[in-house]
Amino acid sequence: MVRQKVTIKNPTGLHLRPAGVLCREAMKFRSMITFAFKDNIANAKSVLSVLGACVKSGDEIELVCEGEDEEEALESLTAAIESGLGEG
Secondary structure, eight states: OEEEEEEOOSTTOSOHHHHHHHHHHHTTSSSEEEEEETTEEEETTOHHHHHHTOOOTTOEEEEEEESTTHHHHHHHHHHHHHTTTTTO
């Protein structure tokens, strides 16, 4: 299991479009991918779960990847979030 904290940079937070980008990226990997925000754990492969976390711009989440390709998954998702999830 690998984990890393990352700050949401896109101006609108994780609304529908960036949540979809995050989910599509997460679904490329076999690992279980979740993130912790406040007291909630969200499944990064579920748009509804990501939206339900109510993550805003500037919030910090902790990505958690567990499985055979966990290192690559963490690296890829961190890069996607840091680049603004398509909203740069």
